[in-house]
Amino acid sequence: MFRKNFVEYAILLLFKDRNDHLFSFLIFSFIVFILSAVLFISDSLQYDLIRSINAQPSIVVENTRVGRAYPMHEGHVYDVSQMTGVSSVEGVVDGYHYFAQKRLWFHIIGDPSLAKDEMLIGQGVQKAMAELYYEEEFHFLTEERLIKVKINKIAPKGTNILSNDAIFLNPNTARAVLGMEMDEYSKLYVSVPNPNEVGNVALKIVEIYPSAKATTQEDAIGAVRHLYYYKGGIFMILYVIALVSFFILLKNQIGLVYGEKKKEIAILRSLGFCIKDIIALKFIQNSVVSISAYLLGVALAYGYVFVLNAPYLRNIFLGSELENSISLTPVIDINLLFLIFLFGVIPFLAFVILPAWKIAISDMSEAVKS
Amino acid sequence: MSHILIQNLNKLYNPNKPNAFYALKNINLSIEDGEVVILKGVSGSGKSTLLSLIGGLSKPSSGEILVNHQNIAKLPDIMSSAFRHQEIGFIFQSFNLLEGLSVYQNIVAPLALTTLSKEAIHETVSRAMHLANIEHKKDQKVGSLSGGERQRCAIARAVVMEPAIILADEPTANLDKENSLIFIEILKKFKTLHQTVVIATHDTLFDDLSCIDRCVHMRDGEILE
Numbered sequence: 001m002f003r004k005n006f007v008e009y010a011i012l013l014l015f016k017d018r019n020d021h022l023f024s025f026l027i028f029s030f031i032v033f034i035l036s037a038v039l040f041i042s043d044s045l046q047y048d049l050i051r052s053i054n055a056q057p058s059i060v061v062e063n064t065r066v067g068r069a070y071p072m073h074e075g076h077v078y079d080v081s082q083m084t085g086v087s088s089v090e091g092v093v094d095g096y097h098y099f100a101q102k103r104l105w106f107h108i109i110g111d112p113s114l115a116k117d118e119m120l121i122g123q124g125v126q127k128a129m130a131e132l133y134y135e136e137e138f139h140f141l142t143e144e145r146l147i148k149v150k151i152n153k154i155a156p157k158g159t160n161i162l163s164n165d166a167i168f169l170n171p172n173t174a175r176a177v178l179g180m181e182m183d184e185y186s187k188l189y190v191s192v193p194n195p196n197e198v199g200n201v202a203l204k205i206v207e208i209y210p211s212a213k214a215t216t217q218e219d220a221i222g223a224v225r226h227l228y229y230y231k232g233g234i235f236m237i238l239y240v241i242a243l244v245s246f247f248i249l250l251k252n253q254i255g256l257v258y259g260e261k262k263k264e265i266a267i268l269r270s271l272g273f274c275i276k277d278i279i280a281l282k283f284i285q286n287s288v289v290s291i292s293a294y295l296l297g298v299a300l301a302y303g304y305v306f307v308l309n310a311p312y313l314r315n316i317f318l319g320s321e322l323e324n325s326i327s328l329t330p331v332i333d334i335n336l337l338f339l340i341f342l343f344g345v346i347p348f349l350a351f352v353i354l355p356a357w358k359i360a361i362s363d364m365s366e367a368v369k370s
Numbered sequence: 371m372s373h374i375l376i377q378n379l380n381k382l383y384n385p386n387k388p389n390a391f392y393a394l395k396n397i398n399l400s401i402e403d404g405e406v407v408i409l410k411g412v413s414g415s416g417k418s419t420l421l422s423l424i425g426g427l428s429k430p431s432s433g434e435i436l437v438n439h440q441n442i443a444k445l446p447d448i449m450s451s452a453f454r455h456q457e458i459g460f461i462f463q464s465f466n467l468l469e470g471l472s473v474y475q476n477i478v479a480p481l482a483l484t485t486l487s488k489e490a491i492h493e494t495v496s497r498a499m500h501l502a503n504i505e506h507k508k509d510q511k512v513g514s515l516s517g518g519e520r521q522r523c524a525i526a527r528a529v530v531m532e533p534a535i536i537l538a539d540e541p542t543a544n545l546d547k548e549n550s551l552i553f554i555e556i557l558k559k560f561k562t563l564h565q566t567v568v569i570a571t572h573d574t575l576f577d578d579l580s581c582i583d584r585c586v587h588m589r590d591g592e593i594l595e
Contacts (some may be wrong), residue, residue, distance in 0.1 A: 005491070009482035016470040260469075260512045267466045270427060271480045271527070273454020339492070361447075363429075365422035368466055 003169045006277070010284040019260075021285070026295045027249040028348060032297025033304070035340050038238050040305040041317050042337075044328040049224045053217055057090070057189040058198045060215045061205055069095070071184035076209070080190055083204055085197040093171045093183030095178040097140060102128050108178055110171035123162040126154045140177045148177055156288070157284045183211035220326075246347070253286075253351040258359075265359050266367030278360040282353050290348040294341055374401040374535070374566065379433030381419050381591075387475035389500050393419040393565065395591045397433070403534075404564040406557070411588035413588060417570035420588070421537045425458045426450040435537070455483055459528030463540035466519045467512040468526075473499070473519075474508040477527045502556060518549030525556055530574050536560060537567040541577075555579055566574060 014021060018213060061080065063070040072091065082091040093110030105127055114120065121129070129138055129151070139148040155163045160197070175182055190205070192198045202214040265278055273281070305328055310317075315329070375532055379397035384390045386534045401407050407416040423435055426442050436445045442453055449528045460466075477498055481491050499505040502522040507515060521541065528536060542550040546574040554575065560567050563583040568577065576582060586594050 002487055003483070005482050005484060009479065012471070012475060016468070086453050123496070141507060172457065174513050215391070263466075267468060268424070268467065269451070270454070270462075270532075271456075272483060274451030275449070276448065297390055327587065363427075365419065365428040368422075368427065368460075369418060369464070 006280070006286055008061060010123070010281045011288065013264075014285040014288060020255075020261075020291050024249055024252050024348075025289050027245050027252070028290060028293035028344065029297040029300070031245050031249070031299045032244050032294050032340060033247075033277075034238055036298045036301035036337065037305055037313060039340070040301055040331070041310050041313060041328065041335060043331045043333050044305065045317060045343060047222055047331040048329055050221050053220045053224065056217065056220070058192040058195075059190040059202050059205070060187070060220070061188040061209075062213045062215070063209065064211050064213055069186060070211070071180055071186060073183055073185070074187060076188060076212075076229050077185070079187060079208060080205060083201055085192050085194060085201050086190055087193050088191045090189040090191075091183075092187045092189055093174040093178065093180065094186045095174075095180075096103065097167070097177055099255065100126065100141070101132055104128055105165070107166045108174050109166055109168050110174040111168040112171055114152070114168060114170045114173075116170045117148070119149045119173075120153040120155065120168040121151060122155045122163040122166045125167055126151075131273055142177060142179060147173065149173060191346055246344075250347060250351045253348060254355055258355065262359050263367055266364045269360065270368050271366045275357065275360045279353055279357055281358040283349060286349050286352050287345075290345045294345060298337065302330075302332075372464070373403050373436075373438060374399075374568075375436040375509050376400070376420075376424070377434045377436070378437065378463060379414075379423065380427075380431045381423060382406075382431040385431070386412060386570060391564040393591050394423070397591075397593055399586065399593060401568060403566055404561075405583045406561055406581055407525065407566040407569070408582055408585045408587055409568065409570040410572060410576075410585055414574060414590075415588040416591040417588055418539050419572050419591075421539050421568060424535070426454050446470070447508075447573075448502055455480060456531060457534050459527045459536045461536065462519075462523050462543075463543045465524040465544070467575060469513055471528075472510065472511055472517070473504055474510050474524045474525055476512055477530050479507040479527060480531050495526075497505050498526040498530040501529055501559060503552075516549075517544055518552060521545055521549060522556075525553075529560075533565075533567045537591070538567065538571075539569055540573075541569060542573045544569065554579065 003365060009016075042082040061076070063076070064074045075339070077089050077091050093108070095108050096105045097108050098104075099106055111120070129135070133153070135146055136148045140149065149169065155166070169177065172182060174180075174185065178186070180186070190201065190203050198216050198218070202216050204211055210213070268278060268281070309328055375398050376399040379394055379399075380391060380392060381394040382392050386478070397416075397420065409420060411417050418430075422439075423430050424576070426445070430443050432443050433443070436472060437453070439459065440453075442450055445453060469480065477495050478491060483493060484491075486494065496505065499508055502525040504519060504522040504526050507519055507523070512520060515523065521544070527536075542553055545553065555570075557567065557579075558581045577585075
């Protein structure tokens with residue numbers, strides 16, 4: 001193990017060259033910050049979406065015609081409820097209403113617990129409506145008429161990501177707003193108690209109704225994961241930024257052992273430091289820099305995402321036209337953080353230790369004479 | 371106690387290349403314990419190369435360097451470094467101090483490899499600073515020192531491990547006459563402490579000094595008889 005005096009001297013030399021190490025420290029913190037922030041946001045959003053999906057029934061059935069959602073009827077509810085393995089089927093009203101004045105789409109969800117003339121709205125919806133002075137009630141403009149509904153409740157700030165653009169209405173009011181008939185449903189929620197049977201039931205539904213789409217919880221979770229797949233879109237751009245920064249960092253790291261530093265290695269060698277000591281010295285110094293930069297980067301990312309709610313980045317990730325006020329649930333994937341540590345710290349150390357070793361094994365006599 | 375015996379020593383630079391040349395040719399030299407020896411010669415005569423080889427900073431192409439009957443040319447790095455750490459004190463022409471550190475922090479460098487307590491380290495460094503007469507500047511950054519002070523700091527660092535052999539490469543080349551005389555006074559102290567000292571220089575100030583035991587003349591990598 002390292003001797004105390006040796007470690008203290010390594011730290012002393014590190015502080016002597018603090019300006020040289022500061023650049024590496026800042027760049028590395030920035031890289032860890034970017035990667036950790038992306039990781040925290042995507043993990044948090046995935047976690048919330050998956051939690052919402054888990055709260056839904058085993059299968060969601062939607063009817064389609066010419067590739068678009070098409071209403072379902074009581075007959076569909078009855079047929080599916082007769083299938084073996086199905087415990088219950090619930091017809092739900094769910095669709096999108098275009099708010100032309102703000103050029104926004106609101107997510108309309110039927111909720112039987114609400115009276116016909118009242119509604120519960122998400123924070124994003126409330127803000128959009130308030131901008132046009134709809135504070136007490138809102139007027140849904142349909143082809144036939146104007147439907148007035150009281151704004152009864154607003155979903156509290158920081159609630160689920162899915163409720164931000166949602167308007168919960170009595171199912172019949174929702175049908176009227178969406179232009180559906182009173183016996184129509186937009187989706188069926190199918191409950192299957194045996195998880196092993198879910199796939200079979202979904203297949204049976206599609207066999208009976210070839211135009212229907214039966215989405216299991218597993219499929220929905222897969223879709224969410226795909227949405228936040230780490231190689232896709234914006235992630236790629238952020239990773240490229242991190243990668244470019246990393247190469248700048250490595251170039252700086254190599255520079256830390258050439259020039260004046262080469263002479264310093266030669267001086268230490270002349271004082272009796274062996275090659276192993278030089279490598280240990282560089283290892284200690286750069287471990288201190290990289291680990292502290294890593295911890296700072298992660299801590300800043302945590303604060304940025306979960307305390308400040310990721311300003312700027314959040315909107316890129318959520319992709320909603322509505323202003324989002326949701327709070328990101330703190331979720332930390334230790335495995336991925338460890339991977340960032342591993343793939344960050346090891347090259348960081350290698351790019352200074354290998355050149356230092358190369359210099360340390362060379363003939364020192366010329367370096368000490370210069 | 372330290373006896374240096376050099377036998378058939380050769381140092382070839384750039385071997386197997388068109389610009390290959392012998393910096394040292396068939397050197398045979400014996401330096402007794404406590405002896406103060408001057409290596410004299412013009413630039414390029416091989417004095418510094420010989421010091422580097424004695425100090426284990428580079429390896430000879432052939433031949434032996436026996437210090438207390440141990441061939442240091444054949445030692446693996448870890449052992450030759452330990453030998454350099456414990457037995458050798460280097461004083462360089464350009465001082466080779468660690469810029470940005472204080473006098474104390476420079477002198478303490480070799481002690482970083484020891485397991486001595488803080489108190490023992492402090493005492494050892496103080497002793498070395500006293501010998502080199504640099505204690506009054508101990509907290510000053512070496513960058514702000516004069517040439518003579520830098521030299522004394524380098525001397526204190528060279529003697530802090532109380533080495534048996536001191537190797538000085540052109541120690542007065544960057545000093546004015548006053549500071550050169552101070553160095554000679556310190557050299558006299560080494561002599562009274564019975565330390566083996568090898569100095570590579572072409573400074574005439576060292577001619578006919580009473581503390582010098584022997585003067586070895588070199589030219590073109592060879593010792594002149």
